[in-house]
Each structure stands twice: as C-alpha cells, then as structure tokens.
Amino acid sequence: MTEREVVIKLRGIRNQFGRQVVHEDLDLDVYRGEILGVVGGSGTGKSVLLRTIAGLQKPAAGSVEVLGTDVLNADEDTRQKLESRWGVMFQDGALFSSLTVRENVEVPMRAIPGLDPLIRRDLADLKISMVGLQYLAGDKYPSELSGGMRKRAGLARALALDPDIVFLDEPTAGLDPIGAAAFDQLIRGLSHSLGLTVFLVTHDLDTLHATCDRIAVLAERKVLVTGSMADMLEVDHPWVHEYFHGPRARAAVPDKTKGD
C-alpha cells in the first residue's frame, strides 16, 4: 500500500471519568478518503473517542491532530477553520427542534460571509436531496420525521459545508434492515463522490461489512487492532474472535466464515 495522507492522528490518548479510565495510551491513524469503522463492546468508549477527536471532550493526556492541526492547543481562529472542515452526525441526528430541516442544514452555511440567502436555501435543498430525502421534507420539523429521516437530515447538516471528514455516531442504530442497508449505501456513495473521510462508530456488523475500508477494534482501553474485515477474521484475541465469529457475524459475512 502506498504512503497515504494521515488526516486524523491520535497519540497516547488518555480519557478518564473520575477513577474510571476509558482510554489509556491510545494511538490511531485515519487516512484520507477511507471509511474507518470503530467497533468495541459497550462501555469501551467508542463515542468518547469520537467526541475526543471532534473536540467535545478534552483528554487527560495525549495529542489529537486533525488535518495537520493540533486540536487541543489550537487557538480560537484555527479551531473555527478546522471545525468547518469536519461534520458530525450524532446518534439521533441532534437536529435543532425549533428549526425546519432546511433551516437546520442552513445553520452551518450562515457562517459563510456574503452567501446569498436564496443560494443558501437552494444549496440546503440540494444537500437534503443528496442524502435521499424528499424535497418536501425540508419544510418539516424534526419531530415530524421518522428516526431514519432524522439521521439523514443530520447527515445533510454534517455535509453542509463539504467537509473533509465526517464523524458518524451509530448511523444505523435503530433502523430497520432495509433502511440500514440504504444508509450504508448512502455513506459509501457520498464518501466516494465527495472524497470524504468517514469516521464511523457502529455496532452493526452489516454496516462494517458493507461500508468500511478499515476497522479499528477498541478493547482493553486502546485500539487493539486495525485492518480490513479479512484481517479481523484472523485475529485471535478472544473478544475480537467472538465479535467477528459469533452467530450474528456469521449471518453478516456468510461466505468468509463458512465452516468456522
């Protein structure tokens, strides 16, 4: 594999809440243009890791470098520039409930100086359509949407400024298999056509299988292994083995685990 640009670089991350240490000495690299899936048991701090990179959670130790900027020690202006280059989709979309979907997508665009409001509105409509929502969904309020539609709208808002990186927190949790598969395809397609780097936290083996180029397993407070799906099947750490060879994994990856 040729040397690729590292867009997210974590070194020696330590996160703790009170006495409970979630991450210790955690290292991780994310390369440009890839879709990285982060998996781990409940309570291994997958979402905490996402929040750490996005600057929502300050680690007790370690360094976070995103697109060549030191996130933890950057001044206000640099941070703001950086924030327009990433987008975050939270679990339930985290849409502002007092705004319509279109207004939600317009929120990040309001920071662009001199952007014509009519153009902004059209661009918001374009993003809404790109994530596969109906045109009329733009006029609705988040409470009028189903869970899957809220997630799509959240993704549209995350993509509003054409970020380099998007963070997705459990994008397919709570969706029915058809909706989840459609969302997987959407992520894959958008990442491809927009050249996105995707950092994806998930529990869903089907999503891992359908979308991710690389998988990082969080266990024992750090990134235990990274690699492709095929690599994961070779790992003999008990938890990783159980995860990728359990009954549900067999259903998701039928060909590769046959006879296992």
Place this chain on the structure above:
Amino acid sequence: MTGADAGVFGLQPADDTGTVHLSGALTIQTVTTARHQLQALNASAVQRLDLSSVTRLDTAGAWALVTLTRRAGRLEGIEIAGAGTEAASLLQTVERALPNPETPPRHDGSFAAWLNRFGQRVYSGLMFLRALTAYLGIFLHRLARALRHPSEFKLTSLVHHCEEVGLKAVPIVALMAFLIGVVLAFQGSTQLRQFGAEVFVVDLIAISILRELGILLTAIIVAGRTASAFTAAIGSMKMREEIDAMRTLGLDPGMNLFVPRILALFIMLPILGLIANLAGLFGGALMAWIDLGISPAMFSTRLVEGTAVSHVFVGLVKAPIFALIIGVVGCHAGMQVQSNAESLGRMTSNAVVTAIFAVIVADAVFSIFFARIGI
C-alpha cells in the same frame, strides 16, 4: 494558478468557439459571485465551460454549474470540459441529486377556507371540553369503584400527593395571602380615610379575602404549581410508555394515577384556602394596626360583628370545584403527551394556562350564581 489568487473565482466571457474559461476556486465561499457572473452570461452563445484552471470545486460550485446548464434549457447544449475525475463525479452526483422543487400546499386565503379553519378550531375546542368531561367521568367512576373495593385504593399514593400538593404549598400560599391582606389594608385605608371611614377597612379586607381573593389566588398558585407537576409526571410516564406498560399489566391509570392526585387536590385545596384566609386576615390586621391604629382587638370585634359567616362559606365552597378543574386539566394534559420532549414542554405550559383560565371562568360563574340567589 498561484496561491495568492487561488481563492478568487475568475471568468472569461465566451470566446469565438463559445468556450467560457473558468478559473480559481468555485466553492461555497465564492459561489455567490460565481453564480451572478454565470447568470450574466448570454446562455445561447455558450457552448462549453472550461474548468481546466479551476483549482477547487465543491458541491456548491458544482450546483452553480449544473443549474446553469439546466436553466439554459438544453441539457446537452453546454458541455463541461476540462473537469478532473473527482470534479466529474461530483458534477454527476449533484446533477442526479438536484431536487425538483415541488410547491408545498399553499394556505388558501379565501373566505370559505378561513371559515373552515374557524370551524375546525371551534370543533376542536368543543372536543377538548368533551375530553375534559370524560376525564372527570373516569375520575368519578374510579372513585366510586374505590369506595366499593377499598383494597384497590392507593392510600400511600394519596398521602404522598397530599404532602406534595398541600403541605409543601403552605409557605407560598400563606405568604401570598399575607401580602394580599397587607396591600388591601394599605390601599383601602388611603381611600377610606378621605371619608373618615377607616374602620370599614376591616369589612373591606374581610369580605374581599374571605369571599373572593383568598381562595381564587390560592387556586391560581396551585394551578401553576400542581397542574404543571401532574402534567409533567404523567406526561413523562406516557413518553416512556410506562402508561402502556401499566395497562398491559392490568393496572388502570385512572385508579393508580388520576384518583390519588385529583383526590389529594380535592382534600387539600379547601385547607389551603382556609390557611390563605387566615394569613390574609392576619396581614390585613397587622397593616390596619400599623397604618390606621386599629388594634387587633378592635379588628376582631369589628370582624365578628360586621362580616357574616356566609362569606366564608361562599369562598370555601368553590375550593373543591377549583380542585377538580385543576386536577382534571393536569391529568388530561399529561395523557396527551406524545413520544417527544417538545410535546411534554408544550402540554405542561398548556395545562397551566388552561387550568388558570378555567379557574377564573368558574369563579366568574360562581359570582353570578351567588349574586342571583342573593348570598
């Protein structure tokens, strides 16, 4: 393209071959100027857009290009040349995703539509009253049932709610009534002094507090405090499907949630009203003593002589009715909460407004009634 003008969008008008050369960054930062320049082009003269010197293209830029070719009305007419593979795939994605604006259903401004909306409002208002009556019915039915089957009655719950709605409201109710008494005495004395009729301030305080203000203001405070608490408690249970769970377990929400709450209010509101009356009279007496020199002994003599006991009765008889109104409105609003947090907030504030409004309307009806029968 040098770094200095990489962020600037540039456009050269169509040359002899109808080619428009674009340069610089075509992104969300520059899209406003870019779009105006593109729109200013004479679309019929343009054959080709040359993107070979465009340094950056994002979805906003791609949107500007794609909408231009669309607007020209001839999709194949304008060719986009010099796009790299990434730009080409971006253009394709945008082209495919470009929404076809559908006009949302418009508000019909005609008189018939206005009449229709007005009718619907009235109808939903009547339905609301009907629903409140139904909840009152549920309460009375379950109460009667509890009398026949005392084992189903939740005594612990009743005591708990009596403490919540009654005992814990005593300080604020007493303070409010005390201050009202003070204000009445003070205002009354300045007015009555002009006629040398200071002593009638006792009648003023006694009648207005015992007959109207004591119980009405208590009910308003309790409506704000308790109706919202009922709605929030029942509503959050509704939101988390606890009410549905109760039903599947054979527990009746009416018996377990409504009866203890409304009954607690029914018992406690008259007591709170009595406390308010006493605190109000105390405040009035204190102020009359300080401001007018009417001694407490004189105040009480005048009170007993000049004020009929019927005033106390007229005041307190309203309390149970107010209690029913507040309790039923609070429980009903709680049951209307849907599965999102916004509806909980909305219903809670609705409950308070409705309860206070209904209490005031009921008080007006009582006033007319008592005036007619001459008490």
